[in-house]
Amino acid sequence: MSAFERTFRTLSVLALGVAVAACGNRPESGSGPFGPPKESPLLSPFAGRWAFDFEKTLAAQKEAGKSDEEVERLRKFYSANPQFGKMHPDLAITGDVAIGGVSSEYRFFAMHAHDGKVCGKAWHHEDRFDPGDMTKCYVRLLVKGDRLELTVRMQDGLSDLNDPDLKLSPRPDSGSAATCDADHPPGKDWNEWTTYVFSRAR
Numbered sequence: 001m002s003a004f005e006r007t008f009r010t011l012s013v014l015a016l017g018v019a020v021a022a023c024g025n026r027p028e029s030g031s032g033p034f035g036p037p038k039e040s041p042l043l044s045p046f047a048g049r050w051a052f053d054f055e056k057t058l059a060a061q062k063e064a065g066k067s068d069e070e071v072e073r074l075r076k077f078y079s080a081n082p083q084f085g086k087m088h089p090d091l092a093i094t095g096d097v098a099i100g101g102v103s104s105e106y107r108f109f110a111m112h113a114h115d116g117k118v119c120g121k122a123w124h125h126e127d128r129f130d131p132g133d134m135t136k137c138y139v140r141l142l143v144k145g146d147r148l149e150l151t152v153r154m155q156d157g158l159s160d161l162n163d164p165d166l167k168l169s170p171r172p173d174s175g176s177a178a179t180c181d182a183d184h185p186p187g188k189d190w191n192e193w194t195t196y197v198f199s200r201a202r
Contacts (some may be wrong), residue, residue: 001047001182006017012092012182014035015065015192024144028171030074034097034107034123037094037095037096037097038096038171038172039095039096039169040095040096040108040172040173041091041173042110042111042112042113042118042172042173043095043096043108043118043141043173044130045173046093046095046098046118046141046143046148046181047091047093047177048089048092048093048200048201049092049177049200050090050091050092050182050198050200050201051090051198051199051200051201052080052086052087052088052089052090052196052197052198053089053131053197053198053199054086056147056197056199057087057088057195057197058071058075058193058195058202059197060073060149060196060197061074061194061195064192064193064195065157068177069073074087080171087196088100089104089194090198091103091148091150094144095172096109096111096130096172097110097171097179098122099128102127103125103127103128103129104124104125104126104128104164105123105124105125105128106122106123106137106139107122107123107124107125107166108120108121108122108139108172109123109169109170109171109172109174110165110170110171110174110175111123111172111173111174111175112173112175112176112177112180113177114140114177114180114182115140115177116141116142117140117151118140118141118142119138119139119140119175119177119180119182120138120175120182121137121138121139121165121175122136122137122138122152122160123136123137123166124136124137124152124154125144132158133158134158134159135154135155135157135158135159136155136165137150137152137153137154138152138182139151139153140152140193142180145195146177147198147199147200148197148198148199148200148202149195149196149197149198150196150198151193151194151195151196152187152193152194152195152196153190153191153192153193153194154190154191155164155183155185155187155190155191156190157189157190158189164191182194
């Protein structure tokens, strides 16, 4: 699978939340599979509503190494296929939970300060009302003024039910830069890091 195909697959799945959002009102964040959000001083700077910025996202992905050809393919794809919505839904972050649209959710855990960013892991639900539909990912968060950068590294396939992180349910801020394995995660089928950029919603 080419880099563009992997990116297209991931982005198409994340965009599903936008389409679902048109079907009803945003539910409370406590209605997800893990219950209400947990407070985290480390994550408090990211709290609030964030609007996805397509052009700034393309610029950030190009800066991170995407070729001009890949960036142009993404631009043409989303222009020609409005049914897929945006590349990533807008986010509403409360404590350790980021809700995208109505259907998707990131539940952050093992977060820690690392190289100027807040780094860690998350359980990602494409549909947070389907608890079995869950993927583990690594995440990095950075706020620059009114801009949020969310960098994600997804693992293909469903989560391992014997994963210690699932059994132990680590706290939101229980990670450590000294033990961080985000750049060399265990297992296989990890996608490349992908950055999404958001502006603080007014």
